[in-house]
Amino acid sequence: MAYWLFKSEPDVWGWDHQLAKGCAGEEWSGVRNYQARNNMRAMKRGDLGFFYHSNIGKEIVGIVEVCRTSAPDSTTDDPRWDCVMIKAVEPLLQPVTLDDCKKQPGLENMALIKNMRLSVQPVTPEEWQIVRRMGGLTT
Template identity: 70%
Template sequence: MRYWLFKSEPDKWSWEMQKAKGEVGEQWDGVRNYQARNNMREMKLGDRGFFYHSNIGKEVVGIVEVCALAHPDSTTDDPRWECVDIRAVRDMPKPVTLADVKNEPRLADMALVTSMRLSVQPVTEEEWKIVCEMGGLKDA
């Protein structure tokens, strides 16, 4: 299993909206960055990700799971753009803020710190465990 981080502006697509989609999940559409698209192409079913509120809050608020592999993004006719579908798995008991991440020396190389603008980012297994611990999850 691999780990990822999905950024969303909560006034456009919030964690509560994601959770409301239930087991079916929702396509992670609208991504128009080649690196982010390529990250989604690498995803496998069951990969886990952090759901991150960007701009407002700037914090990891939940855990998601990839429930459909990369497919054409339905929000465009341009065949270059693809997306995956994700579903909510669980809330982060204590949201982990960007400031928290930046203040944790073990996360200095995390893409959230080094590639802040990238909307879909890889997360290492070690980073995953540290962020989950910071958020109060022991078994995520």
Template identity: 65%
Template sequence: MQYWLFKSEPDVFSFDDLKAKGKKGQEWDGVRNYQARNNMRAMKIGDRGFFYHSNIGLEVVGIVEVCGEIHPDSTTDDPRWECVDVRAVEKVPTPVTLAEVKANPKLAKMSLVTSMRLSVQPVTEDEWVEVCRMAGFKKTP
């Protein structure tokens, strides 16, 4: 299993919006960055990710799961842009802020710190475990 971080502005599409989509989930559309798109190309069904509220909140608020592999993005006719489908798994017990991530030396190399603008980012297993610990999970999801 691989781990990821998906960024969304909560006033545009929040974790609660994703949760409302149910098991079917939602395509992670609108990504127009080659590196973020390539990250989605590497995803497999069952991979987990953090749902991060960007611009407003600046915090990890939920856990998502990839439920549909790469396919054309329905919001454009341009064949360069593809996306995966994700579904909500659960809210984190305690949101983890960007400031907390930056203050943690174990997360100094995390893409959220080093590539802050990238909307779909890889997360290492060690980073996954640490952020889950910070979020208050008793067992890593």
């Protein structure tokens, strides 16, 4: 299993929107960055990701699961762009802010800190566990 981070502007598509989609999930569409697209192409069903509110809040608020692998993005006719489908799994008990991540030992090389503009990022297993603990999840 691999781990990821999905960034979204909460006033456009936030955690509550994702939760409302339930088990059906939602396409992570509209990504127009080759590196982010390639990250989605590498995803497998069952991979987990953090749901990050960018711009407003700048915090990790929940966990999502990839429920469909990469397929053509339905928001464009351009064949270069794909997207996965994700569904909400659980909220963090307490949001983990970008500032908290920057201060946390073990996260200094996290893509969220090193490559802040990338909308879909890999997360290492060690980073995954650290952020989960910071968010109040222990299992």
